[in-house]
Amino acid sequence: MSGAIALEGRTLTVAYGGRRVLDGLEVAITAGGVTALCGPNGCGKSTLLRALAGLQPIQAGSVRIDGRALGTLRRRERARALALLAQANEVPAGLTVFELAAYGRHAHRPLIGGLSTTDRTAILDALSATGLREHAARDVTALSGGERQRAWIAMALAQQCRVLLLDEPTTWLDVRHQVELVLALKALNRERGITIVCVLHDLNQAAALADRVLLMQAGRILHDGPPDQVLTPDNLAEVYGVEMWRLDHPESAAPLCVPAFAPVRHRSHEFRS
Template sequence: MSAVVNRSTFALAARALSVGYRDRLVLDSLDLNIRAGRVSALCGANGCGKSTLLRTLAGLQAMRSGEVRVAGKSLAEYRRREFARTLTMLAQFNQIPAGLSVRQLVEYGRYAYGGWLRGMSANDRATVDDALAASGLAALAGHDVAALSGGERQRAWIAMALAQQASIILLDEPTTYLDIHHQIDILTELRRLNRERGLTIVWVLHDLNQAAAYSDEIVLMRAGRIVAQGSPDAIIEPSLLEATFGVPMLRIAHPQTGAPLCVPAHRVDQRGEQAAAAGLAA
């Protein structure tokens, strides 16, 4: 007899989830469980459905069939502001209104607590100050968001999410277009906030080694389905990675920590070698 799953124990859950655009099915009868207080990475090849899954979990993409539950409740049970106090999502591309300061952007996170007509309360201002401090942006609060570096701008969006005080944060490729220094900076900051505040974080990451280093679990996706889900140690396995990406992979240990890393296996192109040899002989 199979065990009964208590859905309320999950921050996010999807059951038999199917999502598509016109005649194209993107997510195909997908099941997913994300436990509260953990950092989970969605990984897979381009077009496998990672961003679509994130948008569906956030209630931004219509479902063809299935169910999504957030903190134990179905999406249909939430009112807009209640949902915004529970979950927030940072998209891959965020448009910034011209002339907006960092503080003003972060203040948008308080909309879920009463809207703009009532104005900012003392509690709102204190929450914004806390979000700016937690994101290391207190000194830049008066600066124009458009004038910030890529890493600082991403921090500003994270500060806005913190001001929203949602316990679940979804991030679609938060390190895209950032150099390695700012990538590590953002990942480290989010991991710290997860540990200190108990936030549930789900992010889409392309770098498998970063996903393994900064996440509690990895969800591998291919063609709209889950290939595997588990700890980095369980997921960074050549057979699972090749099944996901179609590329032979090797597992190695980090020389300092022993943590699992993966690298593409070297594949010899014999035709290329023969052509190169013929060219040298000529």
Template sequence: MASAIRVEQLSVGYVGRRVLHQVDTQIEANRITALCGPNGCGKSTLLRAMAGLIPADSGTVYLGDTPLSGLARREMAQRLALLAQFNEVPAGLSVYELVSFGRYAHTSWLGGLSGEDHDIVLDSLARVGLQDYAARELSALSGGERQRAWIAMALAQDCPVLLLDEPTTWLDIHHQIEVLEQLRSIQRERNITLVWVLHDLHQAASYSDHILLMRGGRILHTGDVESVMDPTHMKQVYEIDMLRLRHPQSGAPLMIPAHQSPLLDSPPR
């Protein structure tokens, strides 16, 4: 299987603190890969390094066969889109205007949006259920609605590689599932490479093809869902005993803490 992104001996640090330690990994093309692990393990840093937003202390990130350093910013924006975990809300900006920013890597420097660009913006809004919100000011939306607007902008960029840092942030469970299903459907339809950071292990197992488990700035386990979702791996990564069950409908592996709540030890009243 060809790789969409290849990371070789990548080390990254902030102000003298090492966050990633000689990471080696490959992201398979045209598949969905989840980055999972405890808080502070380096998931977001690795994602940002894959997008070329963080300089490496050492090592190389390749997009296809090309080092990121060999790509102009415009060319990179045509091939890779990133949705960050936290995004500032520009004052006075409408939802449509935000999503249209995703098209600028594909337009000429002097020209505006074409009819095709407008259609892609509207389709991206419809994909996340915001087609009736196009004229609204972004700052007037709820946190979950804003998150869906940012996702629409990433979709409008229409790249073969899409990186998403916790795309379900601010969303209730209904909209979490809706967005994950929409993104997986888009990935299948467009045959793109999708990499997302997810904290919910069940969601990662249900909607991803591959999982990378990280701890302490290193990748400890990587592979398909069945091989990675293992109690021994989870103990090593999360330092907690877990049980592996099966979802009664999908059959996807479920990892649940083995520890029983003290409340469950109390006799019913």
């Protein structure tokens, strides 16, 4: 791993009811990259993401963004630095796509007064980047699942943050909308340099989207690196406890992970690729 560090967790310890979910975890997120957090349910992926966002109380350790302790930043400074999109977001009825995106401007606006020309420009730019400008006047609740996810991302873009954290952004979406969202996130990273960290269950989405995968188990990062180095049959068997076949995408050569639908009984044989 090389390059400037955008977001860093040092010796992070998080516990629920006396049980440690993260125990002295160390992680450094490279600026301008896309990092996927992967692993089985309950391994601490979402807890780590929330801790990095400053929304999860930690018992020990610290979080730093651009070298500054996150806890020392004022709310507006923090909002300009990073945004977290949770798994499920409730939208009040009657809220338009433009109005939802406008919430992202709170960190830049005075406490009193309407939207400025700068605000409106940022909102329309965010809607254009997510392919929703023509839907600005639509009720958010009338959007499809994929469009609604992009509307939330537009809100984060209007916030003009440097780091975007997403918790299972493709959950509940059909295949088409999953693909569209992954492609939209890749474009945002490539064209705008936004640092993206996302929790993903789908390993093939992680391989397609991320340039770095953190494979977690029981609150620890067991494997860390590019998808083609991390998403190997041995690593996946170790973390998930099932045999996986590793194939190569016919065009991109990105790894494709296919479960063998059998529990791991022994580890001595080689997997075919």
